[in-house]
Each structure stands twice: as C-alpha cells, then as structure tokens.
C-alpha cells in the first residue's frame with residue numbers, strides 16, 4: 001500500500017514536471033515568435049523608410065465600373081504608351097483625351113494626354129532622355145490612377161481628385177523621345193534604320209544607356225536657350241550630350257517648342273532619372289526660385305528628395321527646363337526619379353513613394369492657391 005502510494009506520488013511529481021516543462025517550452029516558443037516578428041517589423045520599417053516617408057504607393061483597386069489600365073511594373077515603349085492612351089481615352093471619355101504635338105525623327109507621333117477639365121494648365125514631360133523611359137511609366141500611372149480617383153471621388157492626402165481635376169488640366173507628354181526609348185529598351189534593331197544607329201559611336205555604355213533620339217542628338221541639350229556646341233565629348237552623334245549640329249535641329253525639340261509656345265500654361269514639371277533630387281534653381285533672368293520655394297519645401301518633405309543645386313545656364317545650355325522658364329517666364333522644376341538609370345519598372349514601388357505619386361496634385365493645388373502671385377510676375 002505504502003509502495004503504491006509512493007508510486008502514485010512519483011507519478012504525480014513526474015506529471016507536474018512534464019506540465020511545467022510544456023509551459024516553459026510554450027513560453028519560450030511565444031518569446032521566439034515575438035522576437036522574430038519584432039525583427040521583421042524593424043526590417044520592414046527600414047525598407048519603408050528607404051522607399052520614402054510613407055512607403056510605396058498602390059491605391060486600392062477600383063470599386064465600380066472602371067478598372068486600371070496601366071501596369072506600373074512593365075517597361076513602356078512607344079507601342080505600349082499608344083495602347084495605354086487609347087484605352088484610357090475609352091475608359092474616361094469626359095476626363096482624358098489625346099493629341100499629337102508632332103513627329104519624331106523616325107516619324108512616330110509624339111503623343112500628348114489631356115487629363116482634367118480645368119482652365120489652369122500644367123505641362124508635364126517625360127522620357128526626353130531615352131534610357132529614362134521609367135518616367136513615361138510613372139506619368140502613365142499618374143494619369144490612370146488620378147482618373148480612377150476622380151471617377152470614384154476619392155482623396156489623395158488632403159486633396160480631392162475632383163477638386164483638382166475640375167480646376168486644372170494636366171497636359172502630359174509622357175514620351176518626348178519615342179524613337180530613342182525603343183532603342184534603349186530593344187536595341188538598334190528597334191529603329192526604323194538600324195544601320196544608321198549602329199554606325200554611330202557610343203560615348204560610353206551600351207544601347208541600354210542610349211539617351212538621344214534616332215539622329216544621335218541629346219534632346220535635352222538641343223533647346224535654343226544657351227545652346228552649347230562644346231557639350232559633346234566628340235563632335236558627332238553619340239549616346240549622350242551631343243547637342244546637335246545647331247540649336248533646335250531636331251523634330252522632337254521643334255515639336256516641344258511649338259507646343260510650349262501655343263500653350264498658356266501655369267507650370268511645367270519635367271521628369272528625368274536619376275538621383276531623387278529636385279532641380280528648381282538656375283541663374284537665368286527669370287528668378288523662378290523666389291516663386292517656387294514654398295512649393296519645393298513641401299515637396300522635399302513629402303517625397304524625401306533633396307535639392308539638386310543651382311544650374312549655371314551658361315555652362316549647362318540647351319536644357320528643356322531652363323529654356324521653358326527663361327523663355328516664357330513661367331515657373332518649372334525637374335524631378336529626378338529613382339536611384340539608377342536605366343531603371344526597370346519592376347522596381348516601381350521603391351521609386352514611387354506616396355509623395356512622388358502626389359507631386360502633380362500638390363503642385364496643382366499650390367498653383368491654384370497662388371494664381372494671383374504668379375500672374376504678377378508675367
């Protein structure tokens with residue numbers, strides 16, 4: 001009897017030890033899970049910080065009868081852009097329409113998109129440099145998502161899409177240099193005259209770093225404002241910096257100039273790659289920096305971008321942005337998206353944070369609030 005009792009006692013003790021061990025194991029397991037999730041949270045927050053102040057942007061999918069047209073993770077060539085524009089016009093006939101500002105060197109249409117219904121016009125330009133085709137992807141994404149935001153009557157940050165797009169019209173030239181983009185994306189055989197492209201000396205890099213049009217001219221050195229023939233390392237067509245044989249020699253440059261001349265716009269935003277910086281100051285005769293400072297300060301905050309410094313227009317001639325500001329005396333700035341060039345669309349979320357996505361809306365709101373100040377300077 002005594003032995004049996006001690007046996008039961010021993011069994012009870014063993015059971016308690018077993019239960020205590022299980023509890024300790026469970027506590028350890030819970031602590032381990034907690035530790036791992038805390039570490040993951042830390043990693044995610046670090047990645048998000050890198051992406052921008054508020055992380056990558058991806059608005060919710062449309063709820064109603066419209067759908068998204070633009071796939072931001074796909075690199076855009078001239079055919080893809082044309083397809084997007086056609087579908088967007090069909091999807092949003094009251095808000096989006098297209099036009100052509102002229103033909104490229106190889107005879108492709110340089111397409112424009114009108115987004116909005118307002119009287120105040122803001123011009124946005126992308127892919128002046130061929131290998132910076134990610135700017136076209138960004139601009140098409142903006143058109144698509146803003147249009148759906150309008151349709152669904154949503155807000156982005158503190159602005160309603162309808163408030164802005166009923167008062168402002170964005171005039172967007174998403175691909176100033178369609179021939180060059182095709183060469184940068186698909187190689188010289190994508191040109192209408194591949195032998196001509198292959199006969200040109202590349203300044204450095206391969207065709208994926210092609211900046212110019214199909215004549216080998218860097219469009220963003222070809223504008224007539226302080227055009228500088230000494231720009232090119234070699235005085236012949238090459239993959240970058242060759243300013244052309246004379247100012248505005250290229251059909252793309254001429255088309256853009258005619259478009260600016262015939263548009264009573266309030267602001268111009270040019271998109272390039274790379275560096276995550278904003279160019280907004282130069283030493284030209286039009287002191288746009290006095291005007292733009294409050295807007296740019298806000299953009300630094302929301303995008304996480306930095307000041308690119310002042311451009312010396314004597315040294316850096318032929319740029320579209322400096323030409324536009326100093327010729328038409330209208331404010332303008334350039335956003336240099338992403339960290340490297342060429343930039344693949346698969347990295348869209350890292351390059352386009354919430355502030356970068358909202359930049360055109362923020363600029364439009366600021367223009368509407370400062371219309372009186374702006375007209376004084378004209």
Ligand SMILES: [Zn+2]
Pocket residue numbers: 129132220272273274
């Ligand atoms: Zn560029």
